[in-house]
Amino acid sequence: MDVDVQKLVFEFLGGLGIFLLGIKYMGEGLQKSAGDRLRDILDRFTSNPFMGVLAGIIVTALIQSSSGTTVLTVGLVNAGFMTLRQAIGVIMGANIGTTVTAFIIGINVGEYALPVLAIGCFLLFFFKHKKITAIGQALFGFGALFFGLELMGEAMKPLSSLQAFQQLTLDMSDSPVLGVLVGTLLTLIVQSSSATIGILQSLYAENAIELHAAIPVLFGDNIGTTITAVLASIGASVAAKRTALTHVLFNVIGSIIFLLVLGWFTKYIIYLQEHLHLNAEMTLAFAHGSFNVANTLIQFSFIGTLAWAVTKLVPGEDMIIEHKPKHLDPIFIERSATLALDQAKAEIIRMGELASSGLERTNDFLVTHQQKHAEIALQTEEALNNLDRKITDYLIRLSGKSMSEAESNRHTSFMDTVRDIERIGDHYENIIELVNYQISNKLILTKPAQEDINNMYDLTVMTVRQAVKALENVDRKMALSVLQKENEIDKMERTYRKKHIIRLNEGLCTPAAGIVFVDIISNLERVGDHAVNIAEEVLGKIDHL
Numbered sequence: 001m002d003v004d005v006q007k008l009v010f011e012f013l014g015g016l017g018i019f020l021l022g023i024k025y026m027g028e029g030l031q032k033s034a035g036d037r038l039r040d041i042l043d044r045f046t047s048n049p050f051m052g053v054l055a056g057i058i059v060t061a062l063i064q065s066s067s068g069t070t071v072l073t074v075g076l077v078n079a080g081f082m083t084l085r086q087a088i089g090v091i092m093g094a095n096i097g098t099t100v101t102a103f104i105i106g107i108n109v110g111e112y113a114l115p116v117l118a119i120g121c122f123l124l125f126f127f128k129h130k131k132i133t134a135i136g137q138a139l140f141g142f143g144a145l146f147f148g149l150e151l152m153g154e155a156m157k158p159l160s161s162l163q164a165f166q167q168l169t170l171d172m173s174d175s176p177v178l179g180v181l182v183g184t185l186l187t188l189i190v191q192s193s194s195a196t197i198g199i200l201q202s203l204y205a206e207n208a209i210e211l212h213a214a215i216p217v218l219f220g221d222n223i224g225t226t227i228t229a230v231l232a233s234i235g236a237s238v239a240a241k242r243t244a245l246t247h248v249l250f251n252v253i254g255s256i257i258f259l260l261v262l263g264w265f266t267k268y269i270i271y272l273q274e275h276l277h278l279n280a281e282m283t284l285a286f287a288h289g290s291f292n293v294a295n296t297l298i299q300f301s302f303i304g305t306l307a308w309a310v311t312k313l314v315p316g317e318d319m320i321i322e323h324k325p326k327h328l329d330p331i332f333i334e335r336s337a338t339l340a341l342d343q344a345k346a347e348i349i350r351m352g353e354l355a356s357s358g359l360e361r362t363n364d365f366l367v368t369h370q371q372k373h374a375e376i377a378l379q380t381e382e383a384l385n386n387l388d389r390k391i392t393d394y395l396i397r398l399s400g401k402s403m404s405e406a407e408s409n410r411h412t413s414f415m416d417t418v419r420d421i422e423r424i425g426d427h428y429e430n431i432i433e434l435v436n437y438q439i440s441n442k443l444i445l446t447k448p449a450q451e452d453i454n455n456m457y458d459l460t461v462m463t464v465r466q467a468v469k470a471l472e473n474v475d476r477k478m479a480l481s482v483l484q485k486e487n488e489i490d491k492m493e494r495t496y497r498k499k500h501i502i503r504l505n506e507g508l509c510t511p512a513a514g515i516v517f518v519d520i521i522s523n524l525e526r527v528g529d530h531a532v533n534i535a536e537e538v539l540g541k542i543d544h545l
Contacts, residue, residue: 007155008155009155010155011151011152011154011155012151012152012155014148014151015147015148015149015150015151015152015154015155016148016152016195016199017148018144018147018148018151019144019145019148019149019152019195019198020148020195021141021144021148022140022141022142022143022144022145022146022147022148023101023141023145023194023195024141025137025138025140025141025144026137026138026140026141026142026144026145028063028137028138028141029134029135029136029137029138029139029140029141048086048089049085049086049088049089049300049303050089050300051089052082052086052087052088052089052090052092052093053089053090053092053093053096053296053300054093055089055090055093056069056073056089056090056091056092056093056094056095056096056097057093057094057096057097058093058097059072059090059093059094059097060093060094060095060096060097060098060100061097061100066091066094066095066097066098066193066225069090069091069093069094069097070090070091070094070229070243070244070247073087073090073091073094073243074087074229074239074240074243074244077239077240077242077243084239084242084243084246084307084310084311085303085304085307087243087246088246088250088303088306088307089300089303091243091246091247091250092250092295092296092299092300093296095222095250095251095292095295095296096289096292096293096296098193098194098225098292099285099288099289099292101145101194101197101198102194102197102198102201102281102284102285102288102289103282103285103289104142104145105145105146105149105197105198105201105281105285106201106278106279106281106282106283106284106285106286107282112143112146113143113144113145113146113147113149113150114143114147115143116139116142116143116146117139117140117143117144117147118143119136119139119143120136120137120138120139120140120141120142120143121136121140122136123135123136123139124136124137124140145198149198149202152198152199152202176212176215176216176259176262177216177259178216179213179214179215179216179217179219179220180216180217180219180220180223180255180259181220182217182220183196183200183216183217183218183219183220183221183222183223183224184220184221184223184224185220185224186199186217186220186221186224187220187221187223187224187225187227188224188227193221193222193224193225196221196224197218197221197284197288200214200217200218200221200284201280201281201284201285202281204280204281204283204284205279205280205281211266211269211270211283212262212266214284214287215262215265215266215269215287216259216262218284218287218288218291219254219255219258219259219291220255222251222254222255222291222292223248223251223252223255225251226244226247226248226251229243229244229247229248230244230245230247230248238314241314242310242311242314245310245313245314246306246307246310249306249309249310250295250299250306251295253295253299254291254292254295254298254299257295257298258291258294258295265287265290265291268290269283269286269287269290272286272290273286324386324390325347325387325390325391325394326346326347326350327343327344327346327347327350328343328344328347328390328391328394329343330394330397333394333397333398333401334401337398337401337402337403337404337407337411338407340394340398340401341398341407341410341411341414343394344391344394344395344398344414345414345471347387347390347391347394348391348414348417348418348421348471349468349471349472350387351384351387351388351391351418351421351422352421352464352467352468352471352472352534353468354380354383354384354387355380355384355421355424355425355464355468356461356464356465356468357380358376358377358380358381358384358424358425358428359424359428359460359461359464359527360461361373361374361376361377361380362374362377362428362431362432362435363457363461365377365432365435366431366435366453366457366520367454369435369439374432374435374436377428377429377432378429378432380425381425381426381428381429384421384422384424384425385422385425387418388418388419388421388422391414391418392415392418395411395414395415395418398411399411409540413537413540416533416537417471417533417534417537420530420531420533420534421530421534423526423530424464424527424530424531427523427524427526427527427530428523428527430519430523431520431523431524434516434519434520434523435516437516438513438516441512443510443512443513443516444510444513445509445513445516445517446503446508446509446513448499448503449500449503449509449513449517452492452496452499452517452521453517453520453521453524455492456489456492456493456496456521456524457524459485459488459489459492460489460524460527460528460531462485463482463485463486463489463527463528463531464527464530464531466478466481466482466485466531466535467479467482467531467532467534467535467538468534470482470534470535470538471534471537471538474538475538476538476539478535479535479536479538479539480535480539482531482532482534482535483532483535483536485528485531486528486529486531486532486535489524489525489528490525490528492521493521493522493524493525496517496521497518497521500514500517500518
């Protein structure tokens with residue numbers, strides 16, 4: 001039988017492209033219709049590794065990507081929302097959640113692919129409601145997934161008659177390790193285990209590969225999918241590297257275990273196939289699901305060992321910024337308004353220290369242009385946003401309780417101070433964006449301009465630190481010093497703007513670089529304003545005493 005190689009390649013690649021687009025659209029549509037609360041699910045429901053497994057299953061089933069869940073998990077570990085042990089649970093759950101796609105394929109609704117795709121398009125193009133368009137996107141992705149699979153299936157039909165392919169399947173039958181390598185390499189290339197398992201399901205449905213040759217390839221698909229997390233962790237934090245390595249170890253260890261019992265596992269899948277009357281696609285879906293569930297059950301008891309192993313393999317201390325509040329115990333709201341306000345103040349001081357730290361890291365980025373400083377500063381800004389929400393919620397709950405006039409004044413003062421500290425984070429985030437713009441557009445600030453920024457930056461950081469200290473110690477002298485320093489910051493901004501105009505007129509500075517300079521000193525001046533607001537709250541508090 002002659003095989004039209006060009007047609008085979010074109011249909012396969014086109015089908016693969018449509019299949020991958022379908023997975024992406026279906027995942028994004030489901031994510032949008034779920035209210036985009038996936039990070040919250042991971043944050044709230046990972047109090048222990050078992051809950052982490054459940055959260056990993058739910059999130060991966062929604063976004064149709066175990067790699068996507070792993071990337072989210074890395075971010076949460078970095079942010080201090082989740083420990084490495086909890087993250088390992090999420091990764092185990094993500095491996096189970098990713099099997100959902102294989103089961104969807106096993107339902108075999110390929111003949112309805114085009115009508116479903118058309119309905120999805122109709123909802124996307126003719127409705128403006130976000131929820132409906134999100135459902136339309138998910139349906140479009142669902143239809144595209146099956147349409148792409150149909151194209152790939154048609155393309156792979158002639159493969160079974162090719163001598164080279166027949167020889168490869170025979171070799172994989174004789175050497176399961178070769179099958180694992182083939183699955184790993186295929187997923188490394190395609191960057192989606194769902195796609196490679198879909199291809200494997202089509203091959204098995206066309207009788208182009210035997211079951212005992214297909215199962216080791218399936219193990220390899222699970223190893224290959226870890227490459228996304230590995231690539232994402234290159235140049236990232238120690239926590240990111242450890243989480244990515246956990247993903248690799250989990251799948252490699254699981255594959256080794258199941259290769260040792262491959263004969264028994266294959267007999268178990270054949271038993272399921274015969275007694276449940278499974279079609280070819282669903283047989284491999286059950287094999288994929290059984291492998292990942294059993295692997296999780298086996299390794300779940302060894303989460304502590306896995307965490308210890310990756311900590312040894314990836315040594316070093318990591319910069320983890322604790323996003324969660326440490327002092328906001330709700331029991332004090334019921335017991336004593338004074339004690340609850342003390343708790344809020346302790347958290348506000350911590351928030352202020354984080355804002356100062358983020359401001360300093362931003363300055364490091366401004367001077368060195370090293371992205372690691374920007375990443376830490378942005379993580380700190382995320383922590384400020386979270387603490388802003390948590391402290392404000394705490395104070396709002398407290399406002400419903402009976403308070404004296406002095407306590408009520410403190411309460412109002414704290415609400416304002418939290419907002420000022422959060423705004424400091426917004427301003428240094430603006431500075432990071434300006435520096436990134438400067439780097440990407442290769443803009444050079446003149447030496448005098450750089451010196452002006454450095455002088456103003458040093459004074460601004462000192463002012464913010466003093467404002468936080470004044471708040472902590474209710475120190476009038478320090479609060480007055482903050483007001484004096486802010487006046488100096490205002491004078492600096494006016495002076496430096498005039499100097500900048502002179503440089504522009506003399507042609508020493510380009511207009512684009514000048515915009516960056518002016519916006520940076522403008523943001524620093526506003527940071528100074530927020531520091532003054534904090535100091536004035538302190539002075540107002542003293543006046544009320």
